[in-house]
Amino acid sequence: MSLKSYFQQPGDGRVHPHISAADIVWAIVMSRILRVTSFLRLEWLVHSPARAGLGVKAPFGDDVLAYCTQRMNPETTRLALAEALHQAKRNKAFENSRFIGLALDGTGAGRTYKEPCRLCDPIKDAKGEVHGSLHHFVLISVVGVGLTLPVDVEPYGPGDSEYAAAQRLLRRAVEHLGPRFADYVVGDGAYATAPFLHTTQEVGLPVVARLKENLPLLAAAVRARFDGQPPHSVFQEGDDRVEVWDADDFAPWETLDWPAVRVLRYRQHKRNGTVVQAEWLTNFSIRQLGSLSFYRMAKSRWEIENRGFNDGKNRYGMEHICHHHPNSILIVWLLIALAMVIERLYRSRYLHRGDHRVRTAIDLADYLWLSLAAGGPPDTG
Ligand SMILES: [Zn+2]
Numbered sequence: 210m211s212l213k214s215y216f217q218q219p220g221d222g223r224v225h226p227h228i229s230a231a232d233i234v235w236a237i238v239m240s241r242i243l244r245v246t247s248f249l250r251l252e253w254l255v256h257s258p259a260r261a262g263l264g265v266k267a268p269f270g271d272d273v274l275a276y277c278t279q280r281m282n283p284e285t286t287r288l289a290l291a292e293a294l295h296q297a298k299r300n301k302a303f304e305n306s307r308f309i310g311l312a313l314d315g316t317g318a319g320r321t322y323k324e325p326c327r328l329c330d331p332i333k334d335a336k337g338e339v340h341g342s343l344h345h346f347v348l349i350s351v352v353g354v355g356l357t358l359p360v361d362v363e364p365y366g367p368g369d370s371e372y373a374a375a376q377r378l379l380r381r382a383v384e385h386l387g388p389r390f391a392d393y394v395v396g397d398g399a400y401a402t403a404p405f406l407h408t409t410q411e412v413g414l415p416v417v418a419r420l421k422e423n424l425p426l427l428a429a430a431v432r433a434r435f436d437g438q439p440p441h442s443v444f445q446e447g448d449d450r451v452e453v454w455d456a457d458d459f460a461p462w463e464t465l466d467w468p469a470v471r472v473l474r475y476r477q478h479k480r481n482g483t484v485v486q487a488e489w490l491t492n493f494s495i496r497q498l499g500s501l502s503f504y505r506m507a508k509s510r511w512e513i514e515n516r517g518f519n520d521g522k523n524r525y526g527m528e529h530i531c532h533h534h535p536n537s538i539l540i541v542w543l544l545i546a547l548a549m550v551i552e553r554l555y556r557s558r559y560l561h562r563g564d565h566r567v568r569t570a571i572d573l574a575d576y577l578w579l580s581l582a583a584g585g586p587p588d589t590g
Pocket residue numbers: 321325326327328329330342344533
């Protein structure tokens with residue numbers, strides 16, 4: 210399925226639609242690139258003279274947006290995201306990167322005081338009193354390739370967990386992307402548990418996860434081994450001097466079915482004098498992956514926070530619930546992910562021709578607003 214055919218048939222579940230889903234979905238994706246983050250503001254936009262420039266045929270109200278997103282099939286948008294990423298890989302958008310990573314992390318968004326839905330997690334204070342609720346999801350994103358590209362999201366409500374949602378998400382993402390799309394999975398300390406690590410093995414991907422005190426025996430063994438030793442190697446990475454300790458023969462904890470665990474400790478000396486030390490574990494062998502590449506993979510995890518959640522919430526409205534219904538919330542998250550992928554590929558790969566600099570996201574939004582105001586259709590590539 211190409212992106213073009215997705216925008217023609219985005220998984221509409223309505224029986225007798227008056228407004229085509231093609232118009233609605235295109236308008237939602239474009240509105241996110243334009244930083245329009247509520248259905249009411251999108252209603253205003255499609256009733257303005259800018260509608261023609263946006264390529265939207267007929268105006269519609271926020272009730273239509275709510276009704277349609279409540280009934281869309283999320284699988285169709287998930288497949289479109291996977292197809293956009295395949296296309297990026299085929300077009301060599303990642304060609305300078307040796308390893309393509311998939312990072313996972315969970316977050317909460319969309320605080321509300323309305324009547325709870327199936328995905329509402331009550332927010333309780335120390336006395337157990339409820340102050341509204343929050344919606345949780347796990348995001349999986351391509352990292353380590355110079356572009357952070359969201360792949361898919363999986364919500365989890367009360368009675369479910371980040372941990373279970375992450376395993377469902379990883380399985381589905383690898384099924385959609387194919388087993389040879391990515392080279393590794395990366396996650397924080399919450400993912401350094403035997404069932405999650407076994408899931409990465411089932412889907413055929415090596416994993417890099419933060420080692421913290423939730424694995425007290427391994428953490429103690431690492432301290433006992435590395436604390437008294439000089440660094441095994443030292444390298445310069447940008448402005449930082451990085452000391453590393455790297456050994457591949459730590460004993461697995463009892464529930465982990467790996468023959469041995471490899472652990473990297475790094476001590477990163479920044480130019481301003483701050484020192485960051487952390488430990489990470491992996492099942493990559495030293496032959497497959499040198500210490501510096503291991504270090505870079507560990508660092509690629511930050512992309513999901515900075516370029517995934519922070520950008521998603523501050524710029525594309527991931528924090529805001531447009532219509533308080535579980536499927537609508539999920540569809541909007543997925544369309545935000547798609548808007549981020551299209552926008553980032555367009556800016557840094559398609560628009561980046563010749564020697565002009567890469568346009569920033571806000572530059573592109575401004576440019577689109579100006580072309581809408583001028584009455585000309587924006588070049589949507
Ligand atoms: Zn809710």
